[in-house]
Amino acid sequence: MVEHLFIISTTLFASGSLFALCFYKWQKLGNTISLILAAIASCFNIVIAASVLLNQSAIRFNFPLHHAIIEYNFFIDSLSAIFILVISVISFIASIYSLGYTKLYVNKRDTRFLGFNFNFFLLSMILVITANNALVFMIVWELMTLVSFFLVIFEYENPLHRKAGFVYLFMSYICAIFISVAFFIMFSYVNIWTFDFDSFRYAGDIMPAISKNIVFFLVLIGFGIKAGIFPLHLWLPLAHPAAPGNVSMVMSGVMIKTAIYGFIRFYFEFLTPCPPWWGIIVLTIGATSAILGILYALMEKDIKTLLAYSSVENIGIILISIGLSMIFKSYNLTALSSLALVAGLYHMLNHAVFKSLLFGCAGNIYYSTHTKNIEQLGGLIKRLQITAPLFLVGALAISAIPPLNGFMSEWLVFQSLLNGFDIPSVIVKVLTAICGATVALTGALVATCFVKAFGISFLALPRSEHAQHAKEVPVIMYVSMGLLAGLCVLMGLFPAKIMMVINHVNIDLLDVNIARAIISYDWLQTDTLQTNFSVVSTKSASVFGLMLLAITVGAMTLINLSFTKKLYETWTCGISPEPRFGYTATAFTKPFRIIFSNLYRPRLEIKTTYSVFRYFVKSILYVSEITPIFEKYFYAPLSRYVLGISNKVRWIHIGSVHIYLIYIFITLLISLLVIRW
Amino acid sequence: MIQLVILPILQIVVIAGLSPLVKGFINKTEARFQCRRGPGLFQPYYNLMKLLRKDAVVSETASWIFTATPYVAFISVLIIALLVPVLSSTVPANFTGDIILVIYLFALGRFFLALSSLDTGSAFGGMGGSREMTISSMAEPAMMLSVFTVAIIGGSTNLSNITQAMLHYKSLSPSLMLALAALAIVIIAEAGRIPIDNPFTHLELTMIHEGMILEFSGRYLALIEWASSMKLLILLTILVNTFLPWGVASGFTFQALIISFAFYIVKIGFFAFLIAVVESSLAKVRLFRIPNLLGTSFILAALAIITHYIVS
Secondary structure: OHHHHHHHHHHHHHHHHHHHHHHOHHHHHHHHHHHHHHHHHHHHHHHHHHHHHHHOOEEEEEOOOOOOOEEEEEEEEEHHOOOOOHHHHHHHHHHHHHHHHHHOOOOOOOOOOHHHHHHHHHHHHHHHHHHEHHHHHHHHHHHHHHHHHHHHHHHHHOOHHHHHHHHHHHHHHHHHHHHHHHHHHHHHHHOOOOOOOHHHOOOOHOOOOOOOHHHHHHHHHHHHHHHHOOOOOOHHHHHHHHHHHHHHHHHHHOOOOOHHHHHHHHHHHHHHOHHHHHHHHHHHHHHHHHHHHHHHHHHHEEEEHHHHHHHHHHHHHHHHHHHHHHHHHHHHOOHHHHHHHHHHHHHHHHHHHHHHHHHHHHHHHHHHHHHOOOHHOOOHHHHOOHHHHHHHHHHHHHHHOOOOOOHHHHHHHHHHHHHHHHHHOHHHHHHHHHHHHHHHHHHHHHHHHHHHHHHHHHHHOOOHHHOOOOOOOOOHHHHHHHHEEEEEEEHHHOHHHHHHHHHHHHHHHHOOOOOOHHOOHHHOEEEEEEEEOOOOOHHHHHHHHHHHHHHHHHHHHHHHHOOOOEEEEOEEEEEOOOOOHOOHHHHHHHHHHHHOOHHHHOOOEEEEOOOOOOOOOOEEEEEEEEOOOHHHHHHHHHHHHHHHHHHHEEEEEOOEEEEEEEHHHHHHHHHHHHHOO | HHHHHHHHHHHHHHHHHHHHHHHHHHHHHHHOOOOOOOOOOHHHHHHHHHHOOOEEEEEEOOOOOHHHHHHHHHHHHHHHHHHHOEEOOOOOOOOOOOHHHHHHHHHHHHHHHHHHHHHOOOHHHHHHHHHHHHHHHHHHHHHHHHHHHHHHHHHOOHHHHHHHHHHHOOOOOOHHHHHHHHHHHHHHOOOOOOOOOOOOOOOOOOHHHHHHHOOOOOHHHHHHHHHHHHHHHHHHHHHHHHHOOOOOOOOOHHHHHHHHHHHHHHHHHHHHHHHHHHHHHHOOHHHHHHHHHHHHHHHHHHHHHHHHHOOO
């Protein structure tokens, strides 16, 4: 049954791709059909995920395409199902959103390739999650990279986009190399001639510690590149903003999650049991990514780059939970391990929802103002009257403000960190406490960052013509974003339901059922979460809030029945208010630039031109920029070094096919000799 | 059942009712230190009453965020008042949340205040909002770590459980002292008092919280002022009732509540006096010195946790 649904959805995606290509004359029609097909296919996938999660039974099936080495077998367990669920929900909404967003490109450029690649992109993500064979996995993984690369360079005439695409492709290939080497090392310890994941499961038992450690690092770097952890995030803030709005929504919302899936598969299934220091490394990397990601997001003026950096931060939070879960697991604290895993997966779901929402709203801003630079926006709340509250919901959710969903997962992360005191090692205890402080700092910085993002772009007076004449986007675009905003609220108010769903993964992966810890109170029918540390229910907190609001408003009205609001212009010391009086993003984050100057290495340049006397300033040029230290001190020397070596060995490229054939022959010979001995 | 109805009302009445008095008390004490008579103890009440009756002037530039902010700020503080043990260690909304929710509810109010500071399009507001967010970002880790310390000692992040555990906690642990010191600094920062922020100034160079709320008037200003004084009282309450829970009623009897109330007044009075002393004897530090101060607080809190692990 599920197998048929899977085939149907795959076919729908594929035919959607082809439909997009069909109509050269009526590109809009082709595009619409392909996007609708993608939306329907996503619905099928939601059904698949739901049925697997509800029946709690893993499903495996083979595609009968006989081939010498590759068996096209697929496997959906609860872990895959969770990821399929989140990918499908986001792709459904993204497809609907695209129906509006692609109007931006209609008659301006060839949208056929957008629809073609978009469908294949969604399909490839589903296949990555379901593949149960290392070779199939690598093929669909590469497919995912390739089609998303085409989407990144969709607006190829912009050199920045081409650069972004190149960096993305380059990093992705390094990522693929690392992962495939990891697979091959594991394969060498499995005695059966098959790349099936089933033979890899529990390969950790037979592998010697040294190769396990090598595989650990290979996987960490390989999937780390895709996930965008520091300092491997290089491509992420370039590629996500370059892609069209609907695509960056999917890329940042769910594509980077495929790497999280990879981490969990490897570390919780293939390489078990793992030593505690693996978890510590993942935890530390997560904390570093979280804090650095948000610090760079804070400085961004391009709204989509800001959101991309914020993805780095959120991946960091997810990795903190996963690392914690690994640590707990290696000390055999399985219940705590599952709590941490639930926190991580919960945050993964949340991030997919609110990041897609924010990217969608950024797309709306771009659609109506044709700019992504928030310094040129302002006053949009009165022009994009529906997008503004939607963006606000996303901003509040990502800042972990109760009662929205971001808070619930952050709370769970804190709870799992606090349970770190159960770990027998003092170093880990202190480390978890410090990570708690890091998460707190990150949370506060996220709030600042999104006050900036929302405040500067939506409030005050418009600072440019674009913002002045912005008009609300087509209905379909904000309706689809409304769905996501609704999800943000629901996932915050009913956390126990979400956790129950994620709990299936625990049962499968860790053999623990923590359903008892997720209990409900009777009073107010509150959805309450209970860990062995504390309880929280944002639902009843909101109920209290609404009650108190009613009382307050009532009391206010009683005190002053004839209350009037008088509108008057903002007092700006006697001059009539102008847009340039308002605070800018650069100004808003100036204190951080000074406090964290060791990291940012800010460069400031003020050029004043005078007319006649020193007292009459004609114009002031203010240039402020920060040094991207990772690019400058890590990637630049590295690439210089690599280029230097390549220059030295360039002489072997003679250009003659015969010589190349000899190279191949020698390589083959050496490989054979190496394998024999 | 009576507990469910009376306790919430009691807590809100105590917090909302007493908070202007705490402010008045601090002001009066400071005036005494400066050899002034100063306004009466109840001046903050008169101010609130006056503001509540007045109409408001709102900027044309401002959007709905601006009018929603005072309510959000006020309500979020009221919810917190339900989550913090005040007179009894039983908390009305015990099942609803814990100290992490409290911290993030403060963030809710702050988020909206910072947004509304940008809303009117004047430079003062943005400046205040930017500074407030900076300071709170710096304060958050220290606050979380000191909270972690009590949470680990108390075995819960639920404030009611922490208070109950602390009531029976006999030893005088050094880690608690360190956490107390750390939290005290954080509270001064969060409540916007000297030496972090000067609540009496409207000077461009020095104002932080006042800069944010410069454009509010009438009822809106009253709500925000009230919320900020409640915030100070709640933070002090958390401090006294988690670290020094002497006299806090563990049950719900009339007698115990009266005793608890007396203790509460004394403890809060002591800390308010301490704030007045600090404010009178220190100058406001420069904005970019604040991270050092909060860094000290962070180190103290981190030491508190490490001490706890080493001592126990």
